[in-house]
Amino acid sequence: MEYISLLSGQFPLIGLFLLLILGAIGLPFPEDATLILCGYLISHGVIPPFRALIMVYAGLLIADTIIYHIGKKYGRLIVTHRWFCRFLSPQKLQSLEKMFNRRGILIILFGRQVIGLRGQIFLVAGIMRMRYLKFILTDAVSALGTITLMVGIGYAGGNSLEHIQKDMESMAHWVIVIALTVVTIYLIIKYFRSRRELSH
DSSP, rough: HEEEHHHHHHHHHHHHHHHHHHHHHHSSSSSSHHHHHHHHHHTSSSHHHHHHHHHHHHHHHHHHHHHHHHHHGGGGGGGSSSTGTTTTOHHHHHHHHHHHHHHHHHHHHHHSSSSSTTHHHHHHHHHTOOOHHHHHHHHHHHHHHHHHHHHHHHHHHHHHHHHHHHHHHHHHHHHHHHHHHHHHHHHHHHHHHHHHHHHH
């Protein structure tokens, strides 16, 4: 039983980790959706909270590192790459480069929280050859905010759904009780009316 319990807890964790990595290489698995799913699974007791948070935190940092190194490998040629040019246009690259030159750390800290922008920021960090240690430490701090927000949304939503389900079940019971009461009263009234009509 302990082995089965371990597997049931581990497989969803590995799944969440892989979704974050696959999303980083361009597959349609949005980071925020995966984190919200993590919060939902925690709220329903499917995965242990501490291990889940460690796993998605590691997944985020590895995913961001992959994007960073892609930017570092291709440099400015990335805007001509048939796959990555869809995420980063020459105009966007130029704009982000100017922002990085002024305040690179702040761009990562706050830009990471913006859906659609974070991947571009990590690519540009690599393109501009920002020191990896500086990048990953800044990203690690920023990722804490992302996880707190998105996992929190999933956790709150999971609890809300559970409460709604309980409320609906409770309402269903009351509806059944009321319906049976109404039918019973109707049958009693109909019975006495028929008796009265027969007596006349």
